[in-house]
Amino acid sequence: MRWDSISNIVQWGAQDLNYYQKDYLKKQVVYGVxxxxxxxxxxxxxxxxxxxxxxxxxxxxxxxxxLIFRGLVPAIIATLLSSLGLFLATENPSLLITTLLQTLxxxxxxxxxxxxxxxxxxxWLILGLPITYVVITYFYQVTSTDFTQVILIKQAINGVLNISLALLVQPFLPSRLYSSNIANKLPKLSSRIFELSLICIxxxxxxxxxxxxxxxAQQSEKELEEILRIRAAHFAxxxxxxxxxxxxxxxxxxEVISELQDEPDQEATLNHWNSNYSGFLTMLITDEKGLVxxxxxxERFEKLLALPELSRLVSDRDYFVKPKETNQSFISEVFLGRGFGNDPIIAISAPYYSGGVFKGVVEGSLNLPNFSDIDATGNAYSVIVVDKSGKVIYSSPALNIKALTVFAQQDMTLAYSSNLPAIEVNEREYLYKQVTTDNGWVVKVLSKPNTLITAYKNNFYKLILTLIIISILALSVTRRFAKxxxxxxxxxxxxxxxxxxxxxxAMKYLSSEEVESIRLQLINAQSLMIDxxxxxxxxxxxxxxxLKKTNEKLELLSRQDQLTNIFNRRGFELATQKVFKLAIRNHNPVTFAVLDVDNFKTINDSLGHTAGDKCLEYIGETLKDVFKRDTDFVGRYGGEEFVxxxxxxxxxxxxxxLELFRATIENGSVxxxxQSIKMTISxxxxxVRDDFNISYEGIIKKSDExxxxxxSSGKNKITHKSQ
Ligand SMILES: Nc1nc2c(ncn2[C@@H]2O[C@H](COP(=O)(O)OP(=O)(O)OP(=O)(O)O)[C@@H](O)[C@H]2O)c(=O)[nH]1
Known part of the structure; x- marks a missing residue:
């Protein structure tokens, strides 16, 4: 085959391989997508x-x-698309890292x-949870450790839930979607049973x-909402x-002042009222022009009296103007007192008359700090009371908001609450509920979110604990079942x-119909196998x-001459070499003779090869007849030569x-x-008789000579020598 045609074939093969690889890759991408x-x-x-x-x-x-059906590459493609969906829905890019890592x-x-x-x-234990922890703490800056724990557990549960659902759905998908087993070795039957039961649980x-x-959680939230509402309503x-x-x-x-015209009586009554109603920080009476x-x-009033008269004029104040105009009592918004005390106060005033003519107002300034007496919310809750104009009338000390400041409410949504509104106060998040009082004040009762999250976290921990216990139980039960x-x-x-x-x-206990059927089939297979x-x-x-017989035959054949049934050259040498050495060692006389048919060619030429063979057979028979002893060895060395x-x-x-043999051949015929064929032998x-210093080859050579x-000296004779 020429080189170009070989390289052509190789190229064709490579093209085919590429085509299949490309086709497979294309399929994988399609499945991934x-x-x-x-x-x-x-x-x-x-x-x-x-x-x-x-x-x-x-x-x-x-x-x-x-991942289960198609392997890693399509799973990575699917992961990317899946995290894109998540990103668009949650705007959380870190999920891409966690989901990709999870797949890998x-x-x-x-x-x-x-x-x-x-x-x-x-x-989830080794990577998912630590990564999520870092992401929510450093990127989303979630400070609540309880909420962090809730998110972590939720993420892990989400992951395990997904995989359990995938394993439950898996048997219902068509098997032709399956490309290859991604595990290197098949799982044990007991492991499969364990996995199945674990997922089912x-x-x-x-x-x-x-x-x-x-x-x-919803319930806890409702309960909290109710508590806040009740507390707000109660406070209101x-x-x-x-x-x-x-x-x-x-x-x-x-009314009392309207009855009294005398100033000393007015002063005494005012003192009496003030001592009876400790909520009033200060109290005053004005004349019809608004002069206190x-x-x-x-002591405060005396200080005021020492000042110019103008400083006692309150005719511009609502608590003077409004009762004068409406002839009704009046409650002011919160404001800062002037002259007669500088505290944030609420003024309550009412007009008084003499003979039906407006004579001035009586006024009491409510001591706002006294609200703390009715703020019995404790540490778990806080209160803010805001007036109509949005100014803070009262706030629990823990909130650290000064009275009279305008409360700029920043509503926000909290990740862990679905119903309750939330606000941020001094960079802290609170869940709250508010109630508006008859006079238009807004009472807000605030709660730190911990209560809710702690309840949810505890729920989650209970869930995890239950799961672990269930899994351990499932493990022991299914192990036993599987076994x-x-x-x-x-x-x-x-x-x-x-x-x-x-x-x-039959193995009745623990056995099943299928196992029994296998047992019977194995019995059959075993008996067939034994047969x-x-x-x-x-x-x-x-x-x-x-084979043994054939080997023996072959061994014999390799030592025996076919024609004469006496030893061939190999057989003769194998049989005699040891005996020769023994005789030489024991100094027993050994005679070695080489015998050759005289003029055998003439017999062959004149009478044919078959006649020659007959003659050779005859010589073999005669050799066996003459040399009968166990210590006599005869063989055909080749052609018409014998030993x-x-x-x-x-x-x-x-x-x-030897002479007997020579004579027998000479006198006999074939x-x-x-025809009767006559033969002679040389x-x-x-x-070896005296000097035993001769080798096997040496004695053959001597005999040959x-x-x-x-x-050469006439044939049909024996030439003998000894030493
Ligand atoms: N029929 C037959 N002839 C054989 C066999 N082996 C050898 N011969 C023949 O034996 C003959 C031996 O011839 P030569 O070596 O010239 O010896 P020779 O004729 O006996 O003469 P001398 O040995 O000098 O007396 C040859 O013609 C061989 O072909 C055999 O197995 N069968």
Missing amino acids: LFGIFAFLINFNFIIPIYGHLGLHMGEVFVFLC VVYFLIRRGFLILIADIIY VFPTLLITLILSDSN ELSSGYLSYHKKAIENLS IEGVPE QITRPLERLVRYFEAQRPVPTR YQEKLKDEVDEKTKE VMLAEGSEANHLHL CYGK IGAYT LLYVSK
Whole structure:
């Protein structure tokens, strides 16, 4: 094959591979986008409110499904789309980091053999919660530790809820969506059972407890709202009562003053009223022009008297003008006293008459700090009372607001409250409820949000604790269940593996229909296997025997001459070498003879090869007849050449036998058809008798040389030598 055609094939292969890879990648992207769109839509449109402004985002269910079904790359695409939806809905970009990290860590842990639910819990414990903590503390500057805990727990619950839902939905999706198992190894059956049971328990428990804790939170909020409303109404009622009590006092005073014309009597009455109504900081009486003519406490009034008369004129004050105009008692807004005390006060005044003619007003300045007497809200709640013009009449000391300042209310929404309005006072957040009194004052009762969040946090902790207990219970129960399911199977497999007979008796306890069916099938399979093994063993035994026989035959063949059935050259040497060495060591006489048929070529040429073979067979037979002893060895060395080694007996005896053989051949004949073939043999023989210092090769060589002597000196004879 030429080089270009090989490179063409390689290029074609690469193109094909790229095409499949591209196609697969395209599919992965499409799946990522599809799952991502679902995640986006759910996160963007359906955030499930659970408490205040906190909500559950369930779009990640599709991210997890994508991870389980399609692997990492599509899951990352889905995560990006899902967090985009979240970002648009919440304007919180940090969720992108946490959701992306969640996908990556869960994938990493699944590949290391963790169950997906456990992987997600590990992610939240090790990374999710610390990251969320940093984000809400440093970026969103949430200062309430209780609320931080609530957000953290909510996020973790959200994550676990998503993964549980994904696992519950997973079996209902078509299996062709599934591309490959992202875990490196298959999970254990018991782990699968554990995961399944855990999800079946965790998901509904989470859901129910979330709903319960939400309604609990709503309930707490309603309770708080009610408490604030009652307290505000109560405070309003008390302050109204306080006002009307003092208004009544002024009205009574005006009636009494109307009766009295005498100044000393007026002064005494004023003193009497002032000592009876401690709420009044100061009290005064004016004449019809608005000049203060009497006042208590005396020391203050005396100071006033020392000043020019103009400083006693209050004709511009509402508390003088209004009663004069309307002939009715009057309650002023809060204002700063002048001359006759400089405290923030509320003036209550009423006109007095003489003979039906307006003679002036009596006035009492309500001591505002005395509101603290009716402010029994304690530390948990605070009160602000604001008049119609928005000025603060009273505020609980904890709020640190000065009376008379204009209360600029900054309404705000708190993430953890859905019903109650909230305000910020001196950079602190408060939930509040307000009531307007008959005279137009607004009483606000404020509560720190801690009470609500603490209730919610405690609910959440209870939820987590319940979950942990349930999970531990589920773990122990399902482990036991799983073992009970897998144990009979494992037992059967152990029997089968160890090739011990699978029990024929049904395992009733812990067994099941399926396990029993497997047991019966294993019994069948085992008996088939045993039969097969026995058959195989018999066959192998038989074949081994045959092989042994064949090997023996082959071994014999490799040592025997086919034509004459005596040793061939290899067989002869194998049989004689050891015997030769032994005889030499024991100094036993050994005779080695090489025998060659005379003029054998003529027989072959004249009568044919078959006749020659017959002759050679005859020589073999004769050799066996003559050299019968165990210590006599005969063999065909090749062609028409034979060898004999005699290792027992005397030299003379050896020579006798060789001579007997030569004579037998000479005198005998071979019948071939009608022919009778005559043969002679030449022999070269060498006997080791005295000097045993000779090798096996050496004695053959000597015998060969002696044969040559026999051949060259007339044939049909023995040439013998010894040493
Ligand atoms: N039929 C038959 N002939 C064989 C066999 N092996 C060798 N021969 C023949 O034996 C003959 C030996 O011939 P030569 O080596 O010339 O010896 P020779 O004719 O016996 O002559 P001398 O040994 O000098 O007496 C050859 O013709 C070979 O072909 C065999 O197994 N069968």
